[in-house]
Amino acid sequence: MRVLVGDIGGTNCRLALYEGDHLVAAFKEPSADHPTLWPFIAAFVAQVGAPDVACFGVAGPVIDGRSRLTNLGWTLDAADLQARLGAPVRLINDFHAQALAMPRLGPGDFEALDALPPALDRPIAVLGAGTGLGEAFVVPHRGQWIAVPGEGAHARFAPRCEREIELLRHLSKVFGGHVSVERVVSGPGLINVYSHLNAGHPPHPDMAEEDSAAVITREALRDGCPVCVETMQIFVAAYADEAASLALKCKAGQVFLTGGISPRILPLLRRDFRRHFEDKGRYRSFLEDVPVRVVTHPDPGLLGARYGAREMVEMGP
Numbered sequence: 001m002r003v004l005v006g007d008i009g010g011t012n013c014r015l016a017l018y019e020g021d022h023l024v025a026a027f028k029e030p031s032a033d034h035p036t037l038w039p040f041i042a043a044f045v046a047q048v049g050a051p052d053v054a055c056f057g058v059a060g061p062v063i064d065g066r067s068r069l070t071n072l073g074w075t076l077d078a079a080d081l082q083a084r085l086g087a088p089v090r091l092i093n094d095f096h097a098q099a100l101a102m103p104r105l106g107p108g109d110f111e112a113l114d115a116l117p118p119a120l121d122r123p124i125a126v127l128g129a130g131t132g133l134g135e136a137f138v139v140p141h142r143g144q145w146i147a148v149p150g151e152g153a154h155a156r157f158a159p160r161c162e163r164e165i166e167l168l169r170h171l172s173k174v175f176g177g178h179v180s181v182e183r184v185v186s187g188p189g190l191i192n193v194y195s196h197l198n199a200g201h202p203p204h205p206d207m208a209e210e211d212s213a214a215v216i217t218r219e220a221l222r223d224g225c226p227v228c229v230e231t232m233q234i235f236v237a238a239y240a241d242e243a244a245s246l247a248l249k250c251k252a253g254q255v256f257l258t259g260g261i262s263p264r265i266l267p268l269l270r271r272d273f274r275r276h277f278e279d280k281g282r283y284r285s286f287l288e289d290v291p292v293r294v295v296t297h298p299d300p301g302l303l304g305a306r307y308g309a310r311e312m313v314e315m316g317p
Contacts, residue, residue, distance in 0.1 A: 003309045004041075004051035004087075007094060007301030008058045010071035010131030011187075011260075013040045016302050017048045024048055026302075036074050038084060045085070054081070055090040055309035057097030057301050059132060061151055067091055070154075071132045071188075090312045095134035096149035097304030099126045101297070102138055102256050103145045104307070109297035110256065111266060113273055116291035119253030125246045127153075128259025128295075129239060133182040133189070137250040147304075152246060153182040160241060160279075164234065170196045184238045187213040187261065194231040204228065217264055236268055240276035247290050248283060258295040266294055 002024075007014040008031070015027040025048045027040070034040055037056070045051070058076055060069040065078035082089040102124050118124075120140070127135045133153035139146045157179045159165045171179040171192060183189055190213045194203075204225055206215045219225040220232035239257075247255050255277075262269065278287045297303065 001053065001313070002049070002051045003306060004045070004054040004085075005302050005305035005309060006037075006041075006054070006056035006058075007097065007299065007305060008037060008056055008069070008076075009094060009301075010059050010069065013037065014299060014302060015040060015044045016299070017044075017051060018306060031072055031074075037076055038081065041081070041085065050085070051087050053088050053090075053309050053313060054085060055092065055097075055305045055312060056081075057092050057094040057305045057308065059094045059134070062091045062093050062096075062149075065091055067093075088312065090308060092305070092308045093134075093136070093149040094301055095126060095128070095136035096147045097301050097308055098128065098134065098258050099124070099136040099138040099147035099149065099304065100145065100307040101300040101304035102126055102295075103140075104303060105256075105295065105297055105300070109300075110293040110295050111263075113270060113292040113294065116289060118291050119289075122253030123148075123250040125243065125250055125252035125255045126258060127243055127246055127255075128257060129185050129187070129189070129235075129261040130259040131187055133185045133242075134259065135242075135246055137246065137252065139250075148250075152242075152249075153185070154180045157181045157184050157238070158241070160237070164238070167193060167196055167234065170199075181238065181242050185235060185242060190216050190231060190235055193234050194227060197230055198227045201227075217261070221265065221267065232265065232268055233272070236265070236272050237276045240273045241279070243273075243292070244277045244280050244287055247287065248280065252290055255290060255292045256295055257292065258300055262294050263296050269294060 003018045013031045017024040027044045060067040068075045078089045078091045123137045123139045125137045135152035136149045159168045216228045219228035
């Protein structure tokens with residue numbers, strides 16, 4: 001069976017075609033290159049041939065086969081894509097796909113932030129920072145894994161100290177009241193935090209030529225620009241706090257950090273993440289036993305979409 005899968009995010013559109021477990025071809029282009037998904041699919045299929053079935057993980061909530069991508073503005077419809085492609089199509093949230101991938105990762109697909117053993121009879125919490133912040137969890141049930149996607153990143157950012165309270169006040173003015181966790185824990189979130197801390201001063205000179213979030217990350221890793229260092233300190237603390245909140249809400253037996261940012265800042269996560277992750281008052285002792293892993297697999301979204309396609313085939317029409 002020929003299976004077309006996709007990981008469709010705010011920054012990149014990734015497609016791959018498989019025959020069984022064999023990768024036939026893969027494709028990656030900036031999402032902004034086209035006004036919607038179909039031109040990417042049409043160009044790819046024209047090169048590799050039509051699939052028998054397709055599953056796309058998309059960066060937005062999926063309701064009744066439709067989704068509006070949160071940070072891209074595309075509106076996708078599974079029925080429309082199916083009619084164009086001539087094969088059954090399933091849309092799932094991108095972190096639905098990520099969640100399906102997590103139990104299938106091997107030891108070489110992640111880096112551990114601790115030496116704790118996972119509790120395999122409990123859910124796996126999954127969250128990842130990139131263009132946005134995605135969240136989901138996957139639950140073991142009768143020898144299988146059931147993914148539960150969510151939109152937790154759009155719940156309210158909860159500051160924990162005076163520095164974060166000042167940040168919240170600033171972002172409330174910028175965004176008109178509600179400030180989600182994603183406004184802090186994401187690539188654009190890094191820029192939001194930096195802009196607040198650097199107010200009244202010229203930005204780092206490299207930002208004139210390079211992506212601002214990339215400059216912040218690089219400078220923080222080499223302990224360069226003090227504002228970039230402080231920005232990343234706030235980012236890691238908020239990331240860890242949100243991971244702990246998700247772990248508590250689903251009583252997780254382990255936590256996986258995915259997304260484009262996590263593996264790039266691994267040294268900073270190793271240094272500070274667990275300290276903030278465990279800072280949950282009466283539930284510190286629970287979180288002290290929950291392992292945290294940073295995903296280094298190159299395409300967990302595509303891996304999860306393959307299992308999403310498999311579920312669709314098994315469920316039938």
